[in-house]
Amino acid sequence: MKLYQDERALNPRRVRIFAAEKGIEFSVENIDIFKSDHKTAGFTALNPMQRVPVLELDDGSTISESTAICRYFEALKPEPALMGGDPVEQGRVEMWHRRIELNLLEAITQCFRHGHPMMAELENPQIKDWSVLNQGRAAAMLEFLNGDMADRRFIAGDSFSIADIACLCAVDFLKAARLELTEDHGNLRRWHEEVSARPSAAA
Protein backbone atom coordinates (compact mmCIF):
# COMPACT_ATOMS: atom_id res chain seq x y z
CA MET A 1 0.00 0.00 0.00
CA LYS A 2 1.08 3.57 -0.61
CA LEU A 3 -0.12 6.77 1.07
CA TYR A 4 -0.06 9.97 -0.97
CA GLN A 5 0.20 12.91 1.39
CA ASP A 6 1.63 16.30 2.15
CA GLU A 7 3.54 15.60 5.33
CA ARG A 8 2.67 19.02 6.83
CA ALA A 9 -1.07 18.65 6.35
CA LEU A 10 -3.38 17.78 9.23
CA ASN A 11 -5.45 15.00 7.65
CA PRO A 12 -2.61 12.71 6.54
CA ARG A 13 -1.31 12.84 10.12
CA ARG A 14 -4.61 11.41 11.36
CA VAL A 15 -4.08 8.40 9.09
CA ARG A 16 -0.41 7.96 10.04
CA ILE A 17 -1.20 7.93 13.78
CA PHE A 18 -4.13 5.55 13.28
CA ALA A 19 -1.95 3.13 11.29
CA ALA A 20 0.90 3.38 13.80
CA GLU A 21 -1.47 2.42 16.65
CA LYS A 22 -2.42 -0.70 14.68
CA GLY A 23 1.04 -1.53 13.40
CA ILE A 24 -0.05 -1.17 9.77
CA GLU A 25 2.68 -0.20 7.33
CA PHE A 26 2.73 1.42 3.91
CA SER A 27 5.08 3.38 1.71
CA VAL A 28 4.64 7.14 1.43
CA GLU A 29 4.72 9.51 -1.53
CA ASN A 30 4.91 13.17 -0.60
CA ILE A 31 3.34 15.84 -2.74
CA ASP A 32 3.40 19.61 -2.18
CA ILE A 33 -0.03 21.20 -1.96
CA PHE A 34 1.52 24.68 -1.97
CA LYS A 35 2.87 23.84 -5.44
CA SER A 36 -0.64 22.60 -6.39
CA ASP A 37 0.60 19.03 -6.84
CA HIS A 38 -2.89 17.91 -5.78
CA LYS A 39 -4.40 19.62 -8.82
CA THR A 40 -2.36 17.84 -11.49
CA ALA A 41 -4.09 15.43 -13.87
CA GLY A 42 -2.13 12.55 -12.33
CA PHE A 43 -3.28 13.27 -8.80
CA THR A 44 -6.84 14.07 -9.90
CA ALA A 45 -6.98 10.56 -11.37
CA LEU A 46 -6.17 9.22 -7.89
CA ASN A 47 -8.72 11.48 -6.18
CA PRO A 48 -11.06 13.68 -8.21
CA MET A 49 -11.72 15.70 -5.02
CA GLN A 50 -8.05 16.83 -5.21
CA ARG A 51 -7.38 16.27 -1.53
CA VAL A 52 -4.77 14.43 0.50
CA PRO A 53 -4.42 11.79 1.81
CA VAL A 54 -5.09 9.05 -0.72
CA LEU A 55 -4.34 5.37 -0.05
CA GLU A 56 -3.40 3.31 -3.08
CA LEU A 57 -3.96 -0.43 -2.61
CA ASP A 58 -1.72 -3.06 -4.15
CA ASP A 59 -4.22 -3.66 -6.98
CA GLY A 60 -4.03 0.04 -7.94
CA SER A 61 -7.46 0.99 -6.57
CA THR A 62 -7.68 3.92 -4.18
CA ILE A 63 -9.43 5.07 -1.01
CA SER A 64 -9.48 8.76 -0.13
CA GLU A 65 -10.86 10.72 2.86
CA SER A 66 -8.80 10.13 5.99
CA THR A 67 -11.63 8.57 8.02
CA ALA A 68 -12.42 6.19 5.16
CA ILE A 69 -8.80 5.05 5.08
CA CYS A 70 -8.95 4.53 8.86
CA ARG A 71 -12.21 2.59 8.47
CA TYR A 72 -10.48 0.31 5.95
CA PHE A 73 -7.60 -0.24 8.40
CA GLU A 74 -10.04 -0.96 11.26
CA ALA A 75 -11.81 -3.63 9.22
CA LEU A 76 -8.52 -5.04 7.94
CA LYS A 77 -7.00 -5.31 11.41
CA PRO A 78 -9.68 -4.98 14.10
CA GLU A 79 -7.29 -5.05 17.08
CA PRO A 80 -6.64 -2.80 18.87
CA ALA A 81 -10.12 -1.39 18.21
CA LEU A 82 -9.89 2.36 17.60
CA MET A 83 -13.51 2.80 16.49
CA GLY A 84 -15.25 1.10 19.41
CA GLY A 85 -16.06 -2.48 20.36
CA ASP A 86 -19.73 -3.32 20.98
CA PRO A 87 -22.54 -1.46 19.18
CA VAL A 88 -23.00 1.24 21.85
CA GLU A 89 -19.25 1.86 21.97
CA GLN A 90 -19.08 2.10 18.18
CA GLY A 91 -21.86 4.67 18.26
CA ARG A 92 -20.28 6.59 21.11
CA VAL A 93 -16.83 6.72 19.45
CA GLU A 94 -18.37 7.90 16.17
CA MET A 95 -20.35 10.53 18.09
CA TRP A 96 -17.26 11.95 19.74
CA HIS A 97 -15.22 11.73 16.57
CA ARG A 98 -17.90 13.72 14.76
CA ARG A 99 -18.18 16.25 17.56
CA ILE A 100 -14.42 16.82 17.45
CA GLU A 101 -14.42 17.00 13.67
CA LEU A 102 -17.39 19.34 13.29
CA ASN A 103 -16.86 21.64 16.23
CA LEU A 104 -13.10 21.75 16.65
CA LEU A 105 -11.07 20.33 13.79
CA GLU A 106 -13.24 21.77 11.05
CA ALA A 107 -13.54 25.11 12.86
CA ILE A 108 -9.76 25.38 13.19
CA THR A 109 -9.28 24.37 9.56
CA GLN A 110 -11.81 26.94 8.32
CA CYS A 111 -10.22 29.63 10.49
CA PHE A 112 -6.84 28.79 8.95
CA ARG A 113 -8.04 28.47 5.35
CA HIS A 114 -10.05 31.69 5.39
CA GLY A 115 -7.86 33.74 7.70
CA HIS A 116 -4.19 32.87 7.24
CA PRO A 117 -2.10 34.79 4.68
CA MET A 118 -0.37 31.51 3.74
CA MET A 119 -3.69 30.23 2.35
CA ALA A 120 -4.59 33.32 0.30
CA GLU A 121 -3.75 31.65 -2.99
CA LEU A 122 -5.16 28.16 -2.31
CA GLU A 123 -8.37 29.45 -0.71
CA ASN A 124 -9.52 32.16 -3.04
CA PRO A 125 -11.64 34.08 -2.13
CA GLN A 126 -10.86 34.02 1.60
CA ILE A 127 -13.86 35.09 3.67
CA LYS A 128 -12.49 36.80 6.76
CA ASP A 129 -15.81 36.91 8.63
CA TRP A 130 -16.06 33.13 8.27
CA SER A 131 -12.58 32.77 9.71
CA VAL A 132 -13.45 34.92 12.72
CA LEU A 133 -16.71 33.06 13.35
CA ASN A 134 -14.87 29.72 13.31
CA GLN A 135 -12.15 30.94 15.64
CA GLY A 136 -14.93 31.66 18.15
CA ARG A 137 -16.46 28.23 17.57
CA ALA A 138 -13.16 26.47 18.13
CA ALA A 139 -12.52 28.44 21.33
CA ALA A 140 -16.01 27.60 22.62
CA MET A 141 -15.52 23.90 21.86
CA LEU A 142 -12.18 23.87 23.70
CA GLU A 143 -13.89 25.36 26.73
CA PHE A 144 -16.77 22.86 26.62
CA LEU A 145 -14.44 19.92 26.06
CA ASN A 146 -12.15 20.91 28.87
CA GLY A 147 -15.07 20.89 31.31
CA ASP A 148 -16.49 17.68 29.92
CA MET A 149 -13.12 15.87 30.19
CA ALA A 150 -12.98 16.33 33.97
CA ASP A 151 -14.26 12.80 34.57
CA ARG A 152 -12.68 10.70 31.88
CA ARG A 153 -9.29 9.76 30.52
CA PHE A 154 -9.89 9.84 26.76
CA ILE A 155 -12.21 11.80 24.46
CA ALA A 156 -14.77 9.01 23.95
CA GLY A 157 -14.40 7.28 27.31
CA ASP A 158 -11.90 4.92 28.96
CA SER A 159 -10.17 3.79 25.76
CA PHE A 160 -7.94 5.58 23.28
CA SER A 161 -9.82 5.95 19.98
CA ILE A 162 -9.93 7.70 16.62
CA ALA A 163 -11.59 10.62 18.45
CA ASP A 164 -8.36 11.17 20.42
CA ILE A 165 -6.39 11.14 17.18
CA ALA A 166 -8.62 13.77 15.59
CA CYS A 167 -8.47 15.90 18.73
CA LEU A 168 -4.69 15.59 19.02
CA CYS A 169 -4.22 16.70 15.41
CA ALA A 170 -6.67 19.57 15.98
CA VAL A 171 -4.98 20.77 19.17
CA ASP A 172 -1.53 20.59 17.56
CA PHE A 173 -2.91 22.78 14.76
CA LEU A 174 -4.40 25.42 17.08
CA LYS A 175 -1.63 27.90 16.36
CA ALA A 176 -2.80 28.10 12.73
CA ALA A 177 -6.09 29.46 14.12
CA ARG A 178 -4.27 31.80 16.50
CA LEU A 179 -5.47 29.77 19.49
CA GLU A 180 -3.69 27.75 22.17
CA LEU A 181 -4.31 25.64 25.25
CA THR A 182 -3.99 27.90 28.29
CA GLU A 183 -3.93 27.40 32.04
CA ASP A 184 -7.73 27.40 31.90
CA HIS A 185 -7.59 24.11 29.97
CA GLY A 186 -6.20 21.90 32.73
CA ASN A 187 -8.12 18.75 31.79
CA LEU A 188 -7.27 19.07 28.12
CA ARG A 189 -3.62 19.69 28.92
CA ARG A 190 -3.50 16.55 31.08
CA TRP A 191 -5.09 14.62 28.20
CA HIS A 192 -2.83 16.23 25.60
CA GLU A 193 0.30 15.32 27.56
CA GLU A 194 -0.78 11.69 27.77
CA VAL A 195 -1.73 11.17 24.11
CA SER A 196 1.32 13.11 22.89
CA ALA A 197 3.55 10.68 24.80
CA ARG A 198 2.27 7.68 22.82
CA PRO A 199 4.81 6.58 20.17
CA SER A 200 2.14 6.96 17.47
CA ALA A 201 2.04 10.74 17.97
CA ALA A 202 5.39 11.00 16.19
CA ALA A 203 4.19 9.03 13.15
Added chain:
Amino acid sequence: MKLYQDERALNPRRVRIFAAEKGIEFSVENIDIFKSDHKTAGFTALNPMQRVPVLELDDGSTISESTAICRYFEALKPEPALMGGDPVEQGRVEMWHRRIELNLLEAITQCFRHGHPMMAELENPQIKDWSVLNQGRAAAMLEFLNGDMADRRFIAGDSFSIADIACLCAVDFLKAARLELTEDHGNLRRWHEEVSARPSAAA
Protein backbone atom coordinates in the same frame (compact mmCIF):
# COMPACT_ATOMS: atom_id res chain seq x y z
CA MET B 1 -35.45 3.54 21.97
CA LYS B 2 -36.59 7.09 21.31
CA LEU B 3 -35.46 9.53 18.63
CA TYR B 4 -35.59 13.23 19.42
CA GLN B 5 -35.92 15.15 16.18
CA ASP B 6 -37.41 18.05 14.29
CA GLU B 7 -39.29 16.24 11.56
CA ARG B 8 -38.50 18.94 8.97
CA ALA B 9 -34.74 18.84 9.54
CA LEU B 10 -32.42 17.08 7.13
CA ASN B 11 -30.29 15.07 9.56
CA PRO B 12 -33.08 13.25 11.41
CA ARG B 13 -34.39 12.10 8.02
CA ARG B 14 -31.04 10.41 7.34
CA VAL B 15 -31.53 8.36 10.52
CA ARG B 16 -35.18 7.52 9.80
CA ILE B 17 -34.36 6.22 6.30
CA PHE B 18 -31.38 4.22 7.58
CA ALA B 19 -33.52 2.61 10.29
CA ALA B 20 -36.37 1.89 7.86
CA GLU B 21 -33.97 0.07 5.51
CA LYS B 22 -32.95 -2.16 8.44
CA GLY B 23 -36.40 -2.56 9.93
CA ILE B 24 -35.33 -0.94 13.21
CA GLU B 25 -38.10 0.75 15.17
CA PHE B 26 -38.19 3.46 17.83
CA SER B 27 -40.59 6.02 19.22
CA VAL B 28 -40.22 9.64 18.18
CA GLU B 29 -40.37 12.88 20.12
CA ASN B 30 -40.64 15.99 17.98
CA ILE B 31 -39.12 19.28 19.05
CA ASP B 32 -39.26 22.60 17.20
CA ILE B 33 -35.86 24.11 16.44
CA PHE B 34 -37.49 27.34 15.25
CA LYS B 35 -38.84 27.71 18.78
CA SER B 36 -35.31 26.96 20.10
CA ASP B 37 -36.47 23.74 21.77
CA HIS B 38 -32.94 22.40 21.15
CA LYS B 39 -31.47 25.10 23.39
CA THR B 40 -33.48 24.31 26.53
CA ALA B 41 -31.71 22.91 29.59
CA GLY B 42 -33.59 19.64 29.15
CA PHE B 43 -32.45 19.11 25.59
CA THR B 44 -28.92 20.31 26.33
CA ALA B 45 -28.71 17.55 28.93
CA LEU B 46 -29.48 15.05 26.14
CA ASN B 47 -26.98 16.63 23.74
CA PRO B 48 -24.69 19.46 24.86
CA MET B 49 -24.07 20.26 21.18
CA GLN B 50 -27.77 21.29 20.97
CA ARG B 51 -28.41 19.48 17.71
CA VAL B 52 -30.99 16.99 16.48
CA PRO B 53 -31.27 14.07 16.15
CA VAL B 54 -30.52 12.37 19.47
CA LEU B 55 -31.22 8.70 20.13
CA GLU B 56 -32.11 7.78 23.70
CA LEU B 57 -31.47 4.13 24.55
CA ASP B 58 -33.66 2.14 26.91
CA ASP B 59 -31.16 2.61 29.75
CA GLY B 60 -31.44 6.40 29.37
CA SER B 61 -28.03 6.90 27.76
CA THR B 62 -27.85 8.83 24.50
CA ILE B 63 -26.11 8.85 21.12
CA SER B 64 -26.15 12.01 19.02
CA GLU B 65 -24.81 12.83 15.53
CA SER B 66 -26.83 11.16 12.80
CA THR B 67 -23.97 9.06 11.43
CA ALA B 68 -23.14 7.84 14.94
CA ILE B 69 -26.74 6.70 15.42
CA CYS B 70 -26.55 4.91 12.06
CA ARG B 71 -23.26 3.30 13.09
CA TYR B 72 -24.94 1.99 16.24
CA PHE B 73 -27.80 0.56 14.15
CA GLU B 74 -25.34 -1.05 11.70
CA ALA B 75 -23.51 -2.81 14.54
CA LEU B 76 -26.79 -3.77 16.24
CA LYS B 77 -28.29 -5.26 13.08
CA PRO B 78 -25.60 -5.82 10.45
CA GLU B 79 -27.96 -6.97 7.66
CA PRO B 80 -28.68 -5.49 5.22
CA ALA B 81 -25.22 -3.86 5.33
CA LEU B 82 -25.53 -0.14 4.61
CA MET B 83 -21.93 0.73 5.47
CA GLY B 84 -20.14 -1.82 3.30
CA GLY B 85 -19.24 -5.50 3.65
CA ASP B 86 -15.57 -6.42 3.35
CA PRO B 87 -12.81 -3.99 4.38
CA VAL B 88 -12.40 -2.38 0.94
CA GLU B 89 -16.15 -1.93 0.62
CA GLN B 90 -16.35 -0.40 4.10
CA GLY B 91 -13.62 2.05 3.12
CA ARG B 92 -15.25 2.83 -0.21
CA VAL B 93 -18.70 3.46 1.32
CA GLU B 94 -17.18 5.72 3.99
CA MET B 95 -15.24 7.58 1.26
CA TRP B 96 -18.38 8.27 -0.77
CA HIS B 97 -20.43 9.11 2.29
CA ARG B 98 -17.80 11.67 3.28
CA ARG B 99 -17.56 13.07 -0.23
CA ILE B 100 -21.33 13.56 -0.30
CA GLU B 101 -21.34 15.05 3.19
CA LEU B 102 -18.43 17.43 2.72
CA ASN B 103 -19.00 18.57 -0.84
CA LEU B 104 -22.76 18.45 -1.26
CA LEU B 105 -24.78 18.06 1.94
CA GLU B 106 -22.64 20.41 4.00
CA ALA B 107 -22.40 22.91 1.12
CA ILE B 108 -26.19 22.97 0.73
CA THR B 109 -26.65 23.29 4.49
CA GLN B 110 -24.20 26.18 4.76
CA CYS B 111 -25.81 27.90 1.79
CA PHE B 112 -29.18 27.58 3.54
CA ARG B 113 -27.98 28.55 7.02
CA HIS B 114 -26.05 31.60 5.86
CA GLY B 115 -28.27 32.67 2.97
CA HIS B 116 -31.91 31.95 3.74
CA PRO B 117 -34.06 34.60 5.48
CA MET B 118 -35.72 31.82 7.51
CA MET B 119 -32.37 31.16 9.24
CA ALA B 120 -31.56 34.79 10.08
CA GLU B 121 -32.37 34.33 13.75
CA LEU B 122 -30.89 30.86 14.33
CA GLU B 123 -27.70 31.57 12.36
CA ASN B 124 -26.62 34.94 13.59
CA PRO B 125 -24.54 36.48 12.06
CA GLN B 126 -25.30 35.11 8.60
CA ILE B 127 -22.32 35.45 6.28
CA LYS B 128 -23.72 35.95 2.80
CA ASP B 129 -20.38 35.48 0.99
CA TRP B 130 -20.05 32.08 2.64
CA SER B 131 -23.54 31.16 1.43
CA VAL B 132 -22.70 32.15 -2.15
CA LEU B 133 -19.40 30.25 -2.11
CA ASN B 134 -21.17 27.10 -0.90
CA GLN B 135 -23.90 27.39 -3.50
CA GLY B 136 -21.13 27.25 -6.11
CA ARG B 137 -19.53 24.27 -4.39
CA ALA B 138 -22.80 22.35 -4.29
CA ALA B 139 -23.46 23.07 -7.97
CA ALA B 140 -19.94 21.91 -8.89
CA MET B 141 -20.36 18.69 -6.90
CA LEU B 142 -23.69 17.96 -8.60
CA GLU B 143 -22.00 18.33 -11.97
CA PHE B 144 -19.07 16.10 -11.01
CA LEU B 145 -21.33 13.49 -9.44
CA ASN B 146 -23.64 13.39 -12.44
CA GLY B 147 -20.71 12.60 -14.73
CA ASP B 148 -19.22 10.10 -12.31
CA MET B 149 -22.53 8.22 -11.93
CA ALA B 150 -22.69 7.33 -15.62
CA ASP B 151 -21.32 3.85 -14.97
CA ARG B 152 -22.89 2.78 -11.70
CA ARG B 153 -26.25 2.30 -10.08
CA PHE B 154 -25.66 3.70 -6.60
CA ILE B 155 -23.39 6.38 -5.12
CA ALA B 156 -20.78 4.01 -3.68
CA GLY B 157 -21.10 1.21 -6.25
CA ASP B 158 -23.54 -1.63 -6.97
CA SER B 159 -25.26 -1.63 -3.57
CA PHE B 160 -27.52 0.87 -1.84
CA SER B 161 -25.67 2.39 1.12
CA ILE B 162 -25.61 5.20 3.66
CA ALA B 163 -24.01 7.35 0.93
CA ASP B 164 -27.25 7.11 -1.09
CA ILE B 165 -29.24 8.15 1.97
CA ALA B 166 -27.06 11.23 2.53
CA CYS B 167 -27.24 12.13 -1.16
CA LEU B 168 -31.03 11.65 -1.31
CA CYS B 169 -31.51 13.94 1.70
CA ALA B 170 -29.14 16.49 0.16
CA VAL B 171 -30.84 16.47 -3.25
CA ASP B 172 -34.29 16.79 -1.67
CA PHE B 173 -32.98 19.84 0.21
CA LEU B 174 -31.53 21.56 -2.91
CA LYS B 175 -34.35 24.07 -3.08
CA ALA B 176 -33.21 25.54 0.25
CA ALA B 177 -29.95 26.39 -1.52
CA ARG B 178 -31.79 27.74 -4.56
CA LEU B 179 -30.54 24.82 -6.67
CA GLU B 180 -32.27 21.95 -8.48
CA LEU B 181 -31.57 18.92 -10.63
CA THR B 182 -31.93 19.98 -14.27
CA GLU B 183 -31.96 18.20 -17.63
CA ASP B 184 -28.17 18.33 -17.51
CA HIS B 185 -28.23 15.91 -14.55
CA GLY B 186 -29.58 12.85 -16.37
CA ASN B 187 -27.60 10.27 -14.41
CA LEU B 188 -28.48 11.82 -11.07
CA ARG B 189 -32.14 12.05 -12.02
CA ARG B 190 -32.19 8.36 -12.95
CA TRP B 191 -30.56 7.58 -9.58
CA HIS B 192 -32.88 9.94 -7.70
CA GLU B 193 -35.96 8.33 -9.21
CA GLU B 194 -34.81 4.88 -8.14
CA VAL B 195 -33.87 5.70 -4.54
CA SER B 196 -36.96 7.87 -4.05
CA ALA B 197 -39.14 4.88 -4.98
CA ARG B 198 -37.79 2.77 -2.09
CA PRO B 199 -40.32 2.61 0.78
CA SER B 200 -37.66 3.95 3.18
CA ALA B 201 -37.64 7.32 1.39
CA ALA B 202 -41.01 8.12 2.99
CA ALA B 203 -39.76 7.35 6.52
